[in-house]
Amino acid sequence: MNITCNKSKLLNSIGISLKAVPNKSTMRILGFIAIIAEDDVIKLISNNLELGIETALTGDIMEPGKICVDAKMFSEIVRKLPNDDINMYVGSDEDSYMSTDEGEKIRKMSITSGKAKFEIPVLPTDEFVFLPNINGSDTVVISQFDLKSIINQTEFSISDNENTKIMTGELFEIDDNSLRMVALDGNRIAIRKITLDNSYPHKKVIIPGKTLREISKILSDDNEKMVDINFSENHVTFKFDDTIVLSRLIDGNYYDVDKMLTDDYRIKITINKQEIYETIDRSMLLRKDSDKKPIIFDIKDNVINFNMKTNIGSMNEDIEVKKEGDDLKIGFNPKFMIDAMKNIGDEEVDMYFINAKSPCFIRDTDKSYIYLILPINF
Secondary structure: OEEEEOHHHHHHHHHHHHHHOOOOOOOHHHHEEEEEEEOOEEEEEEEOOOEEEEEEEOOEEEEOEEEEEEHHHHHHHHHHOOOOOEEEEOOOOHHHEEEOOOOOEEEEEEEEEOOEEEEEEEEOHHHOOOOOOOOOOEEEEEEHHHHHHHHHOOHHHOOOOOOOHHHHEEEEEEEEEEEEEEEEOOOEEEEEEEEEEEEEEEEEEEEEHHHHHHHHHHOOOOOOOEEEEEEOOOEEEEEEOOEEEEEEOOOOOOOOHHHHOOOOOOEEEEEEHHHHHHHHHHHHHHOOOOOOOOEEEEEEOOEEEEEEEOOOOEEEEEEEOEEEEOOEEEEEOHHHHHHHHOOOOOOEEEEEEOOOOOOEEEEOOOOOEEEEEOOOOO
16 A cells, blocks of 8 residues: 555544544454545544444555554654655565564554654454445435534433433434434433424434534534435434444433423523523532532522532522512522533523422423423422
8 A cells, every 4th residue: 555645634534533443442453443545535444333434535546555553553643743745655575564572573554754754563454343334215414513513502411321321322303304302311301403404204213422422523513514314223324524424323212301391380580691601600610520519599589599508618699580470499500500501592591490399491482492400409
């Protein structure tokens, strides 16, 4: 193999590939990236058996070939090379091998840029786990901007508790021309709904949260660039730009969140989003990560008094609001409120309450977003 490509493009492709390289694995080959140079395209492929990524870049292919290279070593070398074009060469003669400390001969790859040259061991692709060929029949098209936004506006409510596998994913539900994504962790629910440009058959799957978080980091903010999302029985594939991301789906039935939602309320407040965000954010200065002290909402007349007491100190602040209904005193995990507020674009938000032991609902008129947050006893 003998190829030359732009450093910036190569580094970008490596960064994308690393998202499917595990930090630790019992299978050594999963820590490698496969480089395939053929048909005028250079492909980088990584696969941790749950998430697989294939990304392509252009370059000069003087001699096609395919090898596997240690992902982290390769990334660090390329990152620190001069900002010149990078040549990667793997020969087939006797000089193309290097000896390990154990005296074993292994093929090497020469990486050259400017006056810098590295030689590192490479492996054949025989043992590499390539992405399976998934022929799904259902494809949904959505802009990269919309998909990135809807993931970012819900993923914070995904549970990281592997004992409840379904909660470690998000519900991805298509109904005609509507896409709804739902995440919950037992203490809160995040729901976002958007309208698609086209109509599609009903689809309801659970996509792993890790997959969605990694995809969101790769997607652009360009509303003109699209993503093709393709489903098979056990997998979902995202195709955009020069990248393919393939992920296993989580098996099982997601929670019926509609039964957890209600339009009933006894108290409704309308509050400036930025004011409540900044107030609660200030309260976090008194709360350590291990601290479970709530922030108290004391709602009276047209004012909310926010207060918190911890071992570090106390805070107290009032915000004027528009209020309907009774007075109420209720406590919440401030981080949960912060997560919801920073993902709402509206200038004012409506918050709905029933009593001090029932959840708070934050939603807009069209219910394009719904955040449910359980209270904390105090």
